[in-house]
Amino acid sequence: QRRMFTNVEMDNSTGVAVIKMNSPPVNSLSLEFLTEFAINMEKLEMDRGCRGVILTSSVPRIFSAGLDITEMYGKTPEHCGAFWRAVQEMWLKLYGSSMITIAAINGSSPAGGCLMAISCDYRIMTDYPKYSIGLNETKLGIVAPFWFKDTMINCIGNRATEHSLQLGLQYNPPEALKVGLVDQLETEDKLMTTASSVMSQWLAIPDHARQITKSMMRKPIIDQLLRQREADVQNFVKFITKDSIQKSLQMYMEMLKQKKG
Numbered sequence: 001q002r003r004m005f006t007n008v009e010m011d012n013s014t015g016v017a018v019i020k021m022n023s024p025p026v027n028s029l030s031l032e033f034l035t036e037f038a039i040n041m042e043k044l045e046m047d048r049g050c051r052g053v054i055l056t057s058s059v060p061r062i063f064s065a066g067l068d069i070t071e072m073y074g075k076t077p078e079h080c081g082a083f084w085r086a087v088q089e090m091w092l093k094l095y096g097s098s099m100i101t102i103a104a105i106n107g108s109s110p111a112g113g114c115l116m117a118i119s120c121d122y123r124i125m126t127d128y129p130k131y132s133i134g135l136n137e138t139k140l141g142i143v144a145p146f147w148f149k150d151t152m153i154n155c156i157g158n159r160a161t162e163h164s165l166q167l168g169l170q171y172n173p174p175e176a177l178k179v180g181l182v183d184q185l186e187t188e189d190k191l192m193t194t195a196s197s198v199m200s201q202w203l204a205i206p207d208h209a210r211q212i213t214k215s216m217m218r219k220p221i222i223d224q225l226l227r228q229r230e231a232d233v234q235n236f237v238k239f240i241t242k243d244s245i246q247k248s249l250q251m252y253m254e255m256l257k258q259k260k261g
């Protein structure tokens with residue numbers, strides 16, 4: 001039986017779906033997870049009754065740990081290529097969605113988890129000091145590709161992105177609010193109610209005007225990836241299969257395990 005990585009609950013009375021990521025222990029984004037996520041987004045996009053999506057997590061304390069590192073370590077170039085296509089597809093479906101997308105960030109959200117959040121239209125994060133969010137790729141010895149970087153620039157601006165990406169910064173909730181990485185902080189118990197109430201404000205705007213405006217803002221980056229999608233895959237495969245990069249990933253995974261012990 002196929003495993004489910006996400007639960008989708010559609011409320012037909014409001015036209016809002018809640019996608020709960022549910023892949024313990026850390027909602028890491030595996031090839032299967034990403035494929036299922038993209039299919040779910042596609043289905044909601046095709047559903048004329050669905051106007052908005054709230055993205056959140058069922059896993060305690062974690063929104064998403066980002067890309068599943070085990071999908072990039074010790075794998076064949078073919079596997080790495082298939083994995084990267086799935087990462088691209090997830091981003092294209094989320095960043096390019098015509099629906100209103102709100103991230104209710106109820107836990108830590110490094111790297112690919114942060115990418116998911118900043119690909120949404122609005123972010124509300126639980127105000128808990130131990131949670132963090134950011135694109136920390138350089139800390140793993142890897143480089144965020146241009147479409148991660150440009151998504152971040154569109155969210156927090158050029159200078160803050162440069163600072164943030166070079167140092168692989170992870171922000172706690174008040175810092176994330178200050179830099180503009182999230183739009184609002186909320187207590188754990190009120191997070192989903194607040195997300196629904198923000199959604200109602202966005203739903204009050206006529207869809208066609210909001211959708212054209214959103215597309216105008218995001219289309220240049222999306223088109224840039226679409227134009228060079230296969231080159232981006234080959235670039236990733238070449239980079240990630242290098243001995244030095246594989247060594248960095250191995251050391252990072254060992255560090256994660258040691259931290260635990």
Ligand SMILES: CC/C=C\C/C=C\C/C=C\C=C\CC(=O)SCCNC(=O)CCNC(=O)[C@H](O)C(C)(C)COP(=O)(O)OP(=O)(O)OC[C@H]1O[C@@H](n2cnc3c(N)ncnc32)[C@H](O)[C@@H]1OP(=O)(O)O
Binds near residue numbers: 028064068108112257
């Ligand atoms: C020139 C450029 C050309 C091309 C572009 C090239 C490259 C770009 C490539 C890649 C971009 C990647 C983006 C990413 O998303 S990489 C992933 C980054 N993620 C992280 O750094 C997060 C790491 N994890 C954590 O910090 C923590 O686990 C936590 C804060 C999310 C949760 O902490 P906890 O204390 O609650 O849990 P842990 O004990 O640490 O973890 C439990 C369990 O899960 C494993 N794990 C954690 N994160 C990942 C992950 N991302 N992938 C796979 N597995 C993960 C962890 O090892 C533990 O496993 P065990 O139980 O010990 O087996």
